[in-house]
Amino acid sequence: MQSSIDTAYKFGFSEPEIYVYKARKGLNRGVVESISGIKKEPVWMKKFRLESLKTFQKTKLPTWGADLSKINFDNIYYYLKPIEKEEASWEKLPQSIKRTYAKLGIPKTEQKLLAGVKAQYDSEVVYGSIMSDLKNKGVVFLSMDEGLKRYPDLVRKYFGKLIRPADNKFAALNSAVWSGGSLIYVPKGVKIELPLQTYFRINAKHLGQFERTLIIADEGSFVHYLEGCTSPIYSTESLHAGVVEIYVGKKARVRYTTIQNWSNNVYNLVTKRARVEERGVMEWVDGNLGSGVTMKYPSIILDGCGAHGEILSLSIAAGHQILDCGGKAMHRAAETTSRIISKSVSLKGGRTSFRGLVSIAKGSSNSKTKVTCNSLILDEHSSARTYPTMEIAEKEVVAEHEATVSKLNEEELFFLRSRGIGKLEAETLMVNGFIEPIVKELPFEYAVELNSLLKYEMEKAIG
Amino acid sequence: MLKIRKLDICIQDKKIVSNINLNVNLGEIHALMGPNGSGKTSFALGLMGHPNYRVTRGSIFLDNKNILSLTPEKRAKLGLFVSYQTPPAFDGVSLGRYLFEAKKGLAGKKNIDIENFYSKLAMEIENLKLPESFLERPLNSEASGGERKKTEILSLINLKPKYVILDEIDTGLDIDALKLVAKEIKKVSKTCGVIIITHYQRILKYVSPDFVHIMKKGRIVATGDYNLTDTVERRGYAVFN
Numbered sequence: 041m042q043s044s045i046d047t048a049y050k051f052g053f054s055e056p057e058i059y060v061y062k063a064r065k066g067l068n069r070g071v072v073e074s075i076s077g078i079k080k081e082p083v084w085m086k087k088f089r090l091e092s093l094k095t096f097q098k099t100k101l102p103t104w105g106a107d108l109s110k111i112n113f114d115n116i117y118y119y120l121k122p123i124e125k126e127e128a129s130w131e132k133l134p135q136s137i138k139r140t141y142a143k144l145g146i147p148k149t150e151q152k153l154l155a156g157v158k159a160q161y162d163s164e165v166v167y168g169s170i171m172s173d174l175k176n177k178g179v180v181f182l183s184m185d186e187g188l189k190r191y192p193d194l195v196r197k198y199f200g201k202l203i204r205p206a207d208n209k210f211a212a213l214n215s216a217v218w219s220g221g222s223l224i225y226v227p228k229g230v231k232i233e234l235p236l237q238t239y240f241r242i243n244a245k246h247l248g249q250f251e252r253t254l255i256i257a258d259e260g261s262f263v264h265y266l267e268g269c270t271s272p273i274y275s276t277e278s279l280h281a282g283v284v285e286i287y288v289g290k291k292a293r294v295r296y297t298t299i300q301n302w303s304n305n306v307y308n309l310v311t312k313r314a315r316v317e318e319r320g321v322m323e324w325v326d327g328n329l330g331s332g333v334t335m336k337y338p339s340i341i342l343d344g345c346g347a348h349g350e351i352l353s354l355s356i357a358a359g360h361q362i363l364d365c366g367g368k369a370m371h372r373a374a375e376t377t378s379r380i381i382s383k384s385v386s387l388k389g390g391r392t393s394f395r396g397l398v399s400i401a402k403g404s405s406n407s408k409t410k411v412t413c414n415s416l417i418l419d420e421h422s423s424a425r426t427y428p429t430m431e432i433a434e435k436e437v438v439a440e441h442e443a444t445v446s447k448l449n450e451e452e453l454f455f456l457r458s459r460g461i462g463k464l465e466a467e468t469l470m471v472n473g474f475i476e477p478i479v480k481e482l483p484f485e486y487a488v489e490l491n492s493l494l495k496y497e498m499e500k501a502i503g
Numbered sequence: 504m505l506k507i508r509k510l511d512i513c514i515q516d517k518k519i520v521s522n523i524n525l526n527v528n529l530g531e532i533h534a535l536m537g538p539n540g541s542g543k544t545s546f547a548l549g550l551m552g553h554p555n556y557r558v559t560r561g562s563i564f565l566d567n568k569n570i571l572s573l574t575p576e577k578r579a580k581l582g583l584f585v586s587y588q589t590p591p592a593f594d595g596v597s598l599g600r601y602l603f604e605a606k607k608g609l610a611g612k613k614n615i616d617i618e619n620f621y622s623k624l625a626m627e628i629e630n631l632k633l634p635e636s637f638l639e640r641p642l643n644s645e646a647s648g649g650e651r652k653k654t655e656i657l658s659l660i661n662l663k664p665k666y667v668i669l670d671e672i673d674t675g676l677d678i679d680a681l682k683l684v685a686k687e688i689k690k691v692s693k694t695c696g697v698i699i700i701t702h703y704q705r706i707l708k709y710v711s712p713d714f715v716h717i718m719k720k721g722r723i724v725a726t727g728d729y730n731l732t733d734t735v736e737r738r739g740y741a742v743f744n
Contacts, residue, residue: 460579460609473595
């Protein structure tokens with residue numbers, strides 16, 4: 041993985057490192073024990089971590105997808121605690137942290153558009169807020185660490201059940217050294233209108249960030265959870281390996297939107313899974329713009345009759361980026377429906393892959409699925425691949441699949457230019473048009489940011 | 504004046520258009536007729552600078568400026584406009600957005616008054632009896648042939664070019680739409696030079712062209728006034744050689 045000073049990336053700044061505790065580089069039993077100790081965790085969690093460490097150590101790297109062999113696990117800091125405790129006011133944060141979030145525009149967005157915010161800086165959540173009426177309605181929005189302290193039974197019931205440590209090497213790693221992330225509980229019938237957002241920032245060099253998120257949406261509830269991620273540009277690698285588990289209750293709806301915009305020196309290896317009960321709805325909106333290497337396939341288990349799942353995936357890979365994304369839908373009940381839409385754009389040597397898996401188990405009669413995967417390749421240095429799989433064990437189902445790989449259409453380009461639109465503007469307009477079905481699902485501010493980022497990338501590419 | 508001299512146009516190495524000489528003044532309407540495959544569309548695309556329709560000989564002057572080496576967008580900026588037989592469909596680009604980008608491109612460094620742009624556009628779209636919601640819809644996507652043609656006319660009216668080539672603007676239009684489009688072309692032609700490419704007399708009845716040219720095998724084989732279209736209607740293209 042190569043990283044370069046890329047002026048298109050607005051978030052590449054760094055602040056001097058601060059910490060009240062920093063684990064030694066590398067990973068061993070001692071490091072895991074000290075993380076658990078500092079967090080004053082219950083014994084079961086410490087055991088869970090240590091078991092997970094063993095699993096991590098004996099699990100091999102995936103033999104498919106991007107090449108991960110260059111990750112040096114000994115050259116990573118697995119835990120860095122920046123300050124003593126989470127604050128409820130930006131003013132109380134150290135200048136450097138405050139400055140970072142101000143530059144990222146979080147406090148501003150918080151006032152206008154969000155029902156609650158968590159800000160994770162390196163390994164810990166340093167700031168948190170939630171609208172008071174939500175608290176009164178019984179909504180829980182805590183850092184995972186705080187959540188474990190205050191709702192140990194709830195956490196114990198759900199934590200690591202949907203994604204077992206043995207799921208894959210990075211799920212095991214996260215389970216061993218997790219820190220930060222969120223616990224969200226939405227009580228029965230409560231619909232949270234504005235999104236809750238967590239903002240992930242890596243600041244320190246050689247850092248691994250391993251947040252852990254658990255969302256439980258009770259019957260008939262609704263929550264939209266947003267996550268944004270950025271980091272400084274370093275010439276050395278950073279690692280981000282999050283785990284997200286979501287339980288969507290009967291007739292509940294959860295939308296989880298990610299705008300992943302890590303700098304190009306970050307390995308982003310994330311496991312995300314949701315389980316949906318009867319008539320519940322899960323929506324993953326997964327925007328991948330950043331990172332050097334990403335492997336991420338948000339999954340949905342449709343466990344109740346009439347449950348619906350949706351995965352909208354967008355990747356834009358430029359330069360040395362390898363974005364290996366996609367989604368999985370597992371139908372395990374009758375009348376379940378799923379839709380996977382992936383749009384990818386590769387330019388300036390960028391590589392995208394789409395992996396889609398739909399499985400329909402026996403008994404899932406009258407289920408429907410549709411997988412659409414469209415890739416756009418802007419130049420001969422770039423590439424796109426698709427790996428769709430469908431495993432269908434039930435007869436009474438409708439399964440559709442469509443995949444296209446295309447270049448910008450010459451006739452369309454000529455049409456626009458012949459109306460007075462310059463070549464670059466016309467190409468940008470066409471790429472924007474291509475990704476529009478996903479972009480329109482993003483919150484407005486992110487959509488604007490994405491468009492300007494894309495324009496900048498394309499200007500550099502063509503200019 | 505749009506002045507075309509000894510123009511040859513090739514697709515790959517095949518000559519499609521030969522030795523065209525044509526003058527189009529502002530305020531004039533020219534009809535270009537001819538059988539299928541006679542080179543009319545190639546002529547239009549070659550004028551606009553389509554990369555696959557190469558001008559291999561001759562010259563095109565637009566108000567005394569040779570435009571041969573210019574990109575399509577620069578030709579458009581100088582006032583050239585071609586409406587296409589089958590304009591492409593764009594799934595994620597709305598009609599309004601496309602027109603705004605075009606307006607911006609044509610204006611160059613000048614600012615566009617956005618409010619003014621949209622209020623004018625709303626009027627223009629109403630005149631063409633298209634629903635205003637069309638502006639939000641993806642350009643030409645899920646639109647009928649007639650709607651696409653009307654959309655091309657909307658571009659023409661909105662972008663205000665000087666020299667206009669309309670390639671089979673009449674196909675796919677019902678009689679009411681045809682009359683409406685003809686009326687708009689007539690209006691536009693007061694300040695523009697217009698070339699209408701068509702197979703049929705139908706639209707020409709309404710726009711009454713000043714000149715009629717017959718193209719066969721890439722050459723203009725006859726030029727006359729409106730009466731020439733009667734000959735075409737009665738006897739077909741076989742009589743022209």
